Amino acid sequence: MxxxxxxxxxxxxxxxxxxxxxxxxxxxxxxxxxxxxxxxxxxxxxxxxxxxxxxxxxxxxxxxxxxxxxxxxxxxxxxxxxxxxxxxxxxxxxxxxxxxxxxxxxxxxxxxxxxxxxxxxxxxxxxxxxxxxxxxxxxxxxxxxxxxxxxxxxxxxxxxxxxxxxxxxxxxxxxxxxxxxxxxxxxxxxxxxxxxxxxxxxxxxxxxxxxxxxxxxxxxxxxxxxxxxxxxxxxxxxxxxxxxxxxxxxxxxxxxxxxxxxxxxxxxxxxxxxxxxxxxxxxxxxxxxxxxxxxxxxxxxxxxxxxxxxxxxxxxxxxxxxxxxxxxxxxxxxxxxxxxxxNVTSSFKPTIPDIDKANHESAPIFEYPYDNFEIPVLGNEKSLDIMTWNLEWFPAAGDTTIEYVSEVLHDLNLDIIGLQEIKNMGWFGKLMDLIPEYGFVMSQQSSFMHQAILYRKSLISVIDYHEPFAMDDYFYAGRPPLLVNFAFNDGKSSKPITVVNLHLKCCGDGLYRRQRSLEWLHDYLIEYMDVGHDDIIVLGDLNDQLDDDPIIQSFYPFLDDPQHFYFVTEEIHLDPAQASYPTWPSFLDHIIIGKGFFDDHKQSGSIQTVQIDDYVGSWELYESTMSDHLPVLWSITYK
Structure with missing residues (x-):
């Protein structure tokens, strides 16, 4: 009928x-x-x-x-x-x-x-x-x-x-x-x-x-x-x-x-x-x-x-x-x-972030309510610890996901965390209520799955943020980069750092889109460096492997520019035990640093895939409640 x-x-x-x-x-x-x-x-x-x-x-x-x-x-x-x-x-x-x-x-x-x-x-x-x-x-x-x-x-x-x-x-x-x-x-x-x-x-x-x-x-x-x-x-x-x-x-x-x-x-x-x-x-x-x-x-x-x-x-x-x-x-x-x-886009021109415009927030004293797992403390007060984590269709298991992910984030004690694949912002709000030591910036322009960047309020303040290429985001699959300029205070002085959170297109015509998207992003970040701002970090689920043939991956704009950028994940990507996507053993989640961090990384930097599945007892529990990606953590010691 x-x-x-x-x-x-x-x-x-x-x-x-x-x-x-x-x-x-x-x-x-x-x-x-x-x-x-x-x-x-x-x-x-x-x-x-x-x-x-x-x-x-x-x-x-x-x-x-x-x-x-x-x-x-x-x-x-x-x-x-x-x-x-x-x-x-x-x-x-x-x-x-x-x-x-x-x-x-x-x-x-x-x-x-x-x-x-x-x-x-x-x-x-x-x-x-x-x-x-x-x-x-x-x-x-x-x-x-x-x-x-x-x-x-x-x-x-x-x-x-x-x-x-x-x-x-x-x-x-x-x-x-x-x-x-x-x-x-x-x-x-x-x-x-x-x-x-x-x-x-x-x-x-x-x-x-x-x-x-x-x-x-x-x-x-x-x-x-x-x-x-x-x-x-x-x-x-x-x-x-x-x-x-x-x-x-x-x-x-x-x-x-x-x-x-x-x-x-x-x-x-x-x-x-x-x-x-x-x-x-x-x-x-x-x-x-x-x-x-x-x-x-x-x-x-x-x-x-x-x-x-x-x-x-x-x-x-x-x-x-x-x-x-x-x-x-x-x-x-x-x-x-x-x-x-x-009139709107004229304000997006790259400039050195002004730390005097940082919005300082107080970190509350509170008692965290959950203790399900033995999660090690990987961050410390003498280092800058930055992690990327794809949370796969967050929240995969509703309230259980909220409880487990909040415990992981609270116990790891990191400074900046880039999250991808947030399906439900309402549930994300519940997560953040459990970890008030962190503030967050969430994407406003994504059409499918959101990104967020968490920051420790006691050390880091937001200067400003925007989403480059949101006016023409086809190559980014409706998820333009989330760029946040932070003021990082090590207790002695503040310095501006820029963090870019990405979740690039997979599958189908994903390769072509990833290639174009990283070309655009590289050229945009070079404009920051041209005006004197080099302390840049790019992180996220980039959906490509460093060991792929250059013809079938998208990283060449950054790999071909070692004077300005370095993939710190290059140091571990060939180790099967460090695979960030274990289900199909591969390394898809990456961290790229700008030249402003080269010396710090050379002197004290470390990079690792965080084996949360081991901490919670099994891969099956981790995958069913949190993600099919493992997070990747980069740390440097303060000077």
Whole structure:
């Protein structure tokens, strides 16, 4: 039935035709804009010779053209995650992106997970600058028990004799994905528990057509995921579904009385809508990063006041890729966006970090609560100890992972720790609550898996941080480098040091991307050295081995420049006992030092893979609760 139903809808639209009893409603939709309204190369089409995407200026031209040239009203909606992912978005909490959305004349937005990344106060302040409402019927203020002031549960739009109700339902997974302090005071109800209530409410308020605007997401493999859901649906009540199993497919199955769901939450666009075989609810989703704009034409029978069909704007379907031929850039909008980008990125020019701007934090006195293992102390007060650790899909085992990883980090007693593959920032916040001797800087621009750098508050302070190449991060697989400038105080004086945390692309076209990404990073760090700042450390999961043939690895920009950089992991990478990825014995996690540390390393430096599996009793326990990577530790003694 789900294959037949789309055909029936389109055939129905042909029967009605363009006549007085039919309203054609153009629904245009975006999601996962991620602050990327600037023009960027479409490297996903051709990494070496990419065509240019016209971005927000192309979207503006397309929407303006539809409004001017097409019959029927236009409804423009966004499925959330509108500003995180680009410095253009995060530098002012999304206000620049809202300024663009105001010019676009959006009708509504539902906040997504990463719209809360800078906190409730920031998001509510940004919402005040919007000329359109933020919708979130399932976002609740813990004190009032109502929606917070910056969202509405739904809106009504009147088109001739047809009233369209638009309900906002965001994902409850926000509590796992966002640091707890940034959503303190809010609760997020399950959409499945409240959808019937709000559909009834909006219909009682006069809605003929019901649209849900959500951030639940259509999965990449929607057919397979629905089949998996269908197998269990008869045995599991809706309220018993785990939050990670909840997506827009599931919502559509329970959304009786809903005509169409416009969703964000996943950057995968579909040319055709998903149609639930039982409720017949349509579900649409656009590609992310404003690489395109979604467009579906709803055909509404004005006599029965019901959806009679739908059509596409092109033979290709709903997705309009914002290439120059399809969506040329509006010149005025393009100039405005280019100026915004210039103003934001001008501050990223490498300079010597100013230690007078360091933000000093006090280290609390506390009693650590766990003692499961005999973890040795590897750091000491006379050395600078820096470690990199891929935490593999953190937290792999929920609360157990939090407990074990916190114990390892507390007991090792190190100074700086670069972490990769943090899936859930909410859980990461729980980890940091257990080790308050450390502060942290977390990536703000990553689209898949986050990086963080921990630092010991008693010795180290943050000067500033940013994520180079976040404006064009294809080669970094949506995980631009996290660069933090620290002030390191050895008790006698302070000096600036720069730490760069990387998690490079593996598999598929990963080699080409890793090669380009390290070329870019090398040249960027050389600019720091050119102005006199040499105390640089690059660490992370680089997904290549030093002993690989140069043709099939990515390290040559740094290996071919021994005057400026040195792989300290070169000293242990051939020792099988030191493999950082033991499951397939290999050395993928590395530390590179800049020339400012050459003498210190020569005199007192040491490098080792930390055998945590031995400390906790077995590889099986370690891999199932913490990671499949072992951390790598570099130490130097103070002068």
């Amino acid at each position: 789900k294959k037949i139903f789309p055909i029936l809808l389109v055939l129905t639209s042909l029967v009605f035709g363009e006549n007085q009893s039919q309203l054609r409603l153009h629904v245009l939709f975006t999601n996962e804009i991620n602050g990327a309204i600037h023009q960027v190369p479409a490297r996903f089409m051709n990494p070496e010779y990419p065509p240019m995407l016209t971005g927000g200026a192309g979207a503006y031209h397309y929407v303006k053209t539809i409004r001017e040239e097409q019959s029927g009203p236009v409804l423009l909606l966004d499925g959330g995650n509108f500003f995180q992912g680009s410095p253009l978005g995060t530098h002012d909490g999304g206000k620049t992106i809202i300024r663009w959305m105001n010019w676009m004349k959006y009708d509504a937005l539902v906040p997504g997970v990463f719209d809360f990344i800078l906190g409730i106060n920031s998001l509510s302040s940004t919402a005040l600058t919007a000329d359109f409402p933020f919708l979130g019927a399932n976002i609740m203020d813990d004190i009032s028990g109502e929606q917070p002031a910056f969202v509405k549960p739904y809106i009504l739009k009147k088109y001739e004799d047809i009233t369209v109700g638009i309900i906002g339902l965001t994902t409850p997974n926000i509590v796992d994905e966002i640091l707890p302090k940034n959503i303190q005071g809010l609760s997020f109800q399950s959409p499945l528990e409240v959808v019937d209530h709000w559909v009834k409410a909006v219909k009682n308020d006069g809605a003929d057509i019901v649209i849900i605007l959500t951030n639940l997401g259509l999965p990449y493999d929607r057919e397979d995921r629905f089949d998996e859901f269908a197998e269990q649906v008869n045995n599991v009540e809706a309220e018993d579904l785990k939050s990670e199993e909840l997506n827009a497919l599931v919502l559509a199955h329970y959304a009786h009385g809903v005509d169409i769901i416009v969703t964000g939450g996943v950057s995968k666009g579909y040319d055709t809508p998903w149609i639930d075989p039982d409720t017949h609810t349509l579900v649409v989703q656009n590609y992310g990063n404003i690489t395109g704009i979604g467009h579906i034409e709803l055909l509404i029978d004005t006599k029965t006041k019901s959806l009679s069909g739908y059509e596409y704007p092109t033979d290709r379907g709903m997705m309009i890729t914002l290439l120059k031929d399809d969506a040329p850039a509006d010149p005025v909008m393009a100039d405005s966006i280019a100026n915004w980008v210039k």
